Amino acid sequence: MPEAVVAAAARTPIGKRNGALSGIHPTDLSALVLNELVKRTGIDPVDVDDVQWGCVTQLGDQSSNVGRFAVLAAGWPESVPAVTVNRACGSSQQALDHAAFAVMAGQQELVVAGGVETMSRVPLGAARATGQPYGPTVLERYGVVDFNQLDGADIMAKRHGLSRSMLDEYSARSHERSAAAIDSGAFDEQIVPVTTNAGIVTRDEGLRRGTTVESLAKLKPIGRHQDGVVHAGNASQISDGAAALLVTTPQRAKALGLTPLVRYHSGAVSAADPVTVLEGPMPATHKLLRKSGLRLRDIGAYEVNEAFATVPLAWAKDLGADEERLNPLGGAIAVGHPLGASGAILMTRLIHHMCDNGIRYGLQTMCETGGTANATIVELLVN
Incomplete structure (x- = not known):
């Protein structure tokens, strides 16, 4: 079976809600990272077999196969196809899976995987205004009026014995680690500067420096449970962003003069209770480790998406994970979670972190609406 490798990975800064990136159409934001791959690798876009593009809320500005129109916005040849993938928050991580599987199956040799979400322009929950998500039969099956992530987080x-103070301590640490990563230049090489009417954006916008447990303690719970512990400060931020990765075979990479960064080692998907919503990363990771033949202690860094602080903390407790390796650069609580782009953004961050620190194995997992989850391991190939 052919191997799949990632030869380049780039992302935009993550823009805060109604921030600097909000004025850019999602196809144009996507085009920036698509063309960055060309710039970094020197590939001819005409040789790209397919573009797998994640996007969650495919309405309005993000409708009509946003991946295809991103390709056209990038000025790539009309012959380059694209498909838009929706596995909720894991959409662009699933896009990477699709790209890797196509390469490993020997059906394609050069595939772009990535995603976009401009939540400022297409708000979270916009689908509710145009119809009835889930459907009556499913709601009746679970005895609920909807599937609410805030309820799930509480x-x-x-269920996992996580107090509000534990969530807030974790959230303050996310800001601290994100600030340290930004200040050290850890993100500089991976970020594509975005030119806007207000200037050039080169850094993630959502970071709130000086966030403390004390400042977070002043925020009111936002869930429907009276004794809830979830609030805006220990949940991910609404954001805008895009990211892209180039997936190929080692042989094709060599022919193109490219140095692969990581090998796609293994991937898994799983599903759990849709009412709790957020617990999928735990069974997905257990499944992935069984499949990969690796143990968690073999993994040098874990990117567990910070949809809510409950997710990485419960995951770490369940897996017995080393919290020093967990989201070492901070996460979505500090800098944002642009849904359909987040999987590709996290993978881009993870790959560059592995390259910068000589980490052999990295693991990424995402919770997703409906209780599903993706989990992926990549292996470092460069010294």
Whole structure:
């Protein structure tokens, strides 16, 4: 079976809600990272077999196969196809899976995987204004009026013994680690500067420096549970962003003069309770480790998406994970979670972190609406 390798990975800064990136159409934001791959690798876009593009809320500005129109916005040849993938928050991580699987199956040799979400322009929950998500039969099956992630986060906190102070301590640490990563230049090489009417954006916008447990303690819970522990400060931020990765075979990379960064080692998907919503990363990771033949202690860094602080904390407790390796650069609580782009953004961060620190194995996992989750391991190939 052919191997799949990632030869380049780039992302935009993550823009805060109604921030600097909000004025850019998602196809144009996507085009920036697509063309950055060309710039970094020197590939001819005409040789790209397919573009797998994640996007969650495919309405309005993000409708009509946003991946295809991103390709056209980038000025790539009309012959380059694209498909838009939706596995909720894991959409662009699933896009990477699709790209790797196509390469490993020997059906394609040069595939771009990535995603976009401009939540400022297409708000979270916009689908509710145009129809009835989930459908009556599913709601009746679970005895609920909807599937609410805030409720799920509170349920999860109670189930795993996570107090509000534990969530807030974790959230303050996310800001601290993100600030340290930004200040050290850890993100500089991976970020594509974005030119806007207000200037050039080169850094993630959402970071709130000086966030403390004390300042977070002043925020009111936002869930429907009276004794809830989830609030805006220990949940991910609404954001805008895009990211892209170039997936190929080692042989094709060599022919193109490219040095692969990581090998796609293994991937898994799983599903859990859709009412709790957020627990999928735990069974997905257990499944992935069984499949990969690796143990968690073999993994040097874990990117567990910070949809809510409950997710990485419960995951670490369940897996017995080393919290020093968990989200070492901070995460979505500090800098944002642009849904359909987040999987590719996290993978881009993870790959560059592995390259910068000589980490052999990295693991990424995402919770997703409906209780599903993706989990992926990549292996470092460069010294």
